[in-house]
Amino acid sequence: MVNLPNFSPKAAAPDEHEAIGALHWRIDALKNADAKCQQVFVRVVDAKGRTLAKTDTVSGSDDGGADFQKAALSHDVAADSGPLRLEVRETKMFHKGTVGAAAVPLDAALRHEEAEIDLACEPSGALKVAVRFDDRRPLYGLGLDAACARSGVGVPLALAACVEVLDRKLETKGLYRVPGDSGEVADARKGLDAATTLDDARAALKGLEAASVASALKAYFAALEPALLRTSARAYAAFVGSARGAGAAPADALRDAVAALPPAARATAKALFEHL
Numbered sequence: 001m002v003n004l005p006n007f008s009p010k011a012a013a014p015d016e017h018e019a020i021g022a023l024h025w026r027i028d029a030l031k032n033a034d035a036k037c038q039q040v041f042v043r044v045v046d047a048k049g050r051t052l053a054k055t056d057t058v059s060g061s062d063d064g065g066a067d068f069q070k071a072a073l074s075h076d077v078a079a080d081s082g083p084l085r086l087e088v089r090e091t092k093m094f095h096k097g098t099v100g101a102a103a104v105p106l107d108a109a110l111r112h113e114e115a116e117i118d119l120a121c122e123p124s125g126a127l128k129v130a131v132r133f134d135d136r137r138p139l140y141g142l143g144l145d146a147a148c149a150r151s152g153v154g155v156p157l158a159l160a161a162c163v164e165v166l167d168r169k170l171e172t173k174g175l176y177r178v179p180g181d182s183g184e185v186a187d188a189r190k191g192l193d194a195a196t197t198l199d200d201a202r203a204a205l206k207g208l209e210a211a212s213v214a215s216a217l218k219a220y221f222a223a224l225e226p227a228l229l230r231t232s233a234r235a236y237a238a239f240v241g242s243a244r245g246a247g248a249a250p251a252d253a254l255r256d257a258v259a260a261l262p263p264a265a266r267a268t269a270k271a272l273f274e275h276l
């Protein structure tokens with residue numbers, strides 16, 4: 001088995017005011033509001049009260065409903081944008097104001113696959129929407145759950161693409177011991193940070209020396225917080241026990257330790273260990 005030592009310092013903390021991606025909404029319909037809806041629209045408001053996007057105005061109904069016909073809204077979102085608030089607003093003279101509103105925690109909106117949500121509004125009504133997150137956060141330092149969810153291949157793109165290259169270069173002397181060219185490693189990291197598909201990640205590594213790809217992979221795991229094997233205290237204790245030869249046979253102990261990891265970490269660990 002090849003040792004996989006730490007390679008680089010942790011990435012700097014991102015600016016919480018900087019956009020981390022975009023949210024794409026489909027606004028379907030409002031139902032069962034107590035107030036009569038005449039001319040209404042929906043707007044998305046951030047934690048500071050700023051309007052991020054809004055629909056066109058539509059005609060409501062006497063029974064407290066309005067059909068927005070799956071109106072599409074898109075806007076950038078930052079780490080400090082939440083919680084978001086979706087408001088149904090009346091525009092008709094003498095009735096202006098909020099018909100109903102619902103708070104949406106930012107984490108609940110950051111869904112890499114479109115999800116339909118029924119929002120209970122205050123003071124009344126229910127707003128049906130769908131939301132999808134277009135994630136633009138750098139891959140290095142991104143949590144494993146998000147990295148796996150957005151990759152489309154079940155494991156982080158850095159791992160999937162690097163392993164494809166390195167599985168063909170396992171006979172290279174000092175593959176994980178000899179550091180790669182610093183310029184190539186920096187280029188690989190920049191490309192992998194921006195990759196949104198496996199093809200993007202493959203392109204980021206095209207033409208690089210095997211040692212540079214190996215160094216880029218080591219740098220990826222060094223940037224993880226928490227570290228891969230520390231995503232579960234129970235699993236980490238099992239890993240330590242397997243390394244010390246305590247309890248079950250080492251292979252069985254290692255298998256049990258991997259099984260105790262959370263799903264994203266488990267898939268990542270399996271892919272990594274199969275490569276090593």
